[in-house]
Amino acid sequence: MDIRDIAFDIYKKSLDSVFSGDSFAEFSELNSQDAAFVKRLVLMALRRQEFIKNVIREYAAKKIPAKPDAVHMTIIMGAVEILYFRTPDYATVNSYVNLAKKKANKFAGGFVNAILHKICRDKDEIAKRAPFPFFPAAFVEILRKDYDKKRINSIERAAVIEPALDITVKQNPDEWALKLGGKKLGNSTIRLYQSGTVNELEGFNEGCWWVQDFSSSLPVATLKNIGGKKVLDVCAAPGGKTAQLINKGAEVTALDISAERLKLLEQNLERLHLSANQIIAADALEWLPHAPQFDIVLLDAPCSADGTLRRHPEIVHTRTISDIRQNADLQKKLLDAAVNAVAENGILIYSVCSMTKDEGEKQIKKFLDSHPNFSIDPIKAEDISSSMPENFNQLISQEGFIRCLPDMLGGIDGFFVARLKKNN
Numbered sequence: 498m499d500i501r502d503i504a505f506d507i508y509k510k511s512l513d514s515v516f517s518g519d520s521f522a523e524f525s526e527l528n529s530q531d532a533a534f535v536k537r538l539v540l541m542a543l544r545r546q547e548f549i550k551n552v553i554r555e556y557a558a559k560k561i562p563a564k565p566d567a568v569h570m571t572i573i574m575g576a577v578e579i580l581y582f583r584t585p586d587y588a589t590v591n592s593y594v595n596l597a598k599k600k601a602n603k604f605a606g607g608f609v610n611a612i613l614h615k616i617c618r619d620k621d622e623i624a625k626r627a628p629f630p631f632f633p634a635a636f637v638e639i640l641r642k643d644y645d646k647k648r649i650n651s652i653e654r655a656a657v658i659e660p661a662l663d664i665t666v667k668q669n670p671d672e673w674a675l676k677l678g679g680k681k682l683g684n685s686t687i688r689l690y691q692s693g694t695v696n697e698l699e700g701f702n703e704g705c706w707w708v709q710d711f712s713s714s715l716p717v718a719t720l721k722n723i724g725g726k727k728v729l730d731v732c733a734a735p736g737g738k739t740a741q742l743i744n745k746g747a748e749v750t751a752l753d754i755s756a757e758r759l760k761l762l763e764q765n766l767e768r769l770h771l772s773a774n775q776i777i778a779a780d781a782l783e784w785l786p787h788a789p790q791f792d793i794v795l796l797d798a799p800c801s802a803d804g805t806l807r808r809h810p811e812i813v814h815t816r817t818i819s820d821i822r823q824n825a826d827l828q829k830k831l832l833d834a835a836v837n838a839v840a841e842n843g844i845l846i847y848s849v850c851s852m853t854k855d856e857g858e859k860q861i862k863k864f865l866d867s868h869p870n871f872s873i874d875p876i877k878a879e880d881i882s883s884s885m886p887e888n889f890n891q892l893i894s895q896e897g898f899i900r901c902l903p904d905m906l907g908g909i910d911g912f913f914v915a916r917l918k919k920n921n
């Protein structure tokens with residue numbers, strides 16, 4: 498199958514439902530160069546979709562559906578190649594005319610041909626424009642509940658940029674920063690700016706580090722002196738935080754509802770030469786009411802994941818208010834159930850990779866109202882970084898939560914962390 502045909506199918510799938518970057522692996526028949534091209538093309542189409550829709554509007558009066566149809570999808574993909582990849586105009590236009598005939602109908606070729614020719618004519622000027630909007634109106638509406646226009650604008654500008662690769666190292670972060678030519682962030686993250694195949698980088702096969710966005714490392718970073726402590730990782734797979742906990746010497750029980758995702762967790766731990774005390778495939782809502790007690794319970798809850806929009810730009814096109822409501826309902830149930838597993842004077846860490854306050858700040862405020870035996874254990878910037886903690890003050894809210902947004906620290910995932918204490 499033609500690689501643009503494959504890219505079209507992935508682009509369509511990602512507009513139909515949010516799916517993880519792993520879905521690129523479905524097309525394992527592609528060699529690594531073609532797979533990289535497909536991935537780059539789809540991600541760029543998702544990042545430039547709204548901007549290119551506006552360009553199309555300059556050339557044609559025809560209405561464009563909010564979710565682009567097959568004709569407009571082919572134009573968007575073609576425009577990405579012409580404007581940003583600089584593939585030769587003639588070959589590009591031809592390929593997308595044929596693709597439109599195949600994916601839409603045999604009459605679509607003329608329209609696609611006409612628009613792409615105009616884009617070829619004006620490409621130098623269009624490519625110089627700032628590529629906004631990135632966020633469709635419906636996604637801005639979601640963010641408007643919690644942030645003002647200026648902040649949303651700043652998030653949008655940060656989120657359109659392809660993110661650097663963050664890794665968490667088991668030890669010697671300064672050495673690894675030097676070896677890999679990266680920059681240390683916090684206590685154990687190294688930020689790498691070069692692209693390339695992750696598993697070809699030094700130390701990957703030896704299990705010296707794993708891929709984890711800086712924000713995602715913060716829930717466990719807030720836990721000090723946990724050697725020998727009993728920790729329950731309630732929503733553990735694929736295991737980034739499980740690995741951090743074990744690496745800090747905790748005795749970890751890792752639980753997840755998905756047996757498939759737990760297989761990934763096991764593979765990851767094996768590569769890292771780390772082992773959990775117990776790995777349990779179960780629905781936490783059924784398991785937690787009968788659970789033994791733990792010194793620390795980490796609930797890295799399922800969420801709308803809109804904080805990961807830099808790497809998953811499909812999220813801005815697919816998230817709805819109702820998704821957020823559904824996630825918030827499940828998070829509330831998980832929080833209520835987790836209470837039972839926290840020992841007296843124990844710690845409950847709650848985290849989500851979402852920017853919405855319904856899943857973060859407001860969720861925890863409601864939880865505290867209905868569980869007076871829990872209180873906020875305020876997180877400090879020193880917990881995140883032992884050197885130059887003042888740089889991390891911006892991540893700490895007045896209440897002592899961590900609130901990360903993509904426009905902070907040169908680009909990070911949106912994330913929320915609360916550290917709560919169970920009182921006698």
Ligand SMILES: C[S@@+](CC[C@H](N)C(=O)[O-])C[C@H]1O[C@@H](n2cnc3c(N)ncnc32)[C@H](O)[C@@H]1O
Nearest residue numbers: 732733734735736737738753754755780781797
């Ligand atoms: C945000 S991910 C966890 C990421 C993980 N903590 C890490 O750092 O790699 C949320 C996880 O919750 C799991 N999950 C969803 N509903 C669950 C439930 N009812 N019980 C247990 N796990 C659940 C999902 O399978 C998913 O792996």
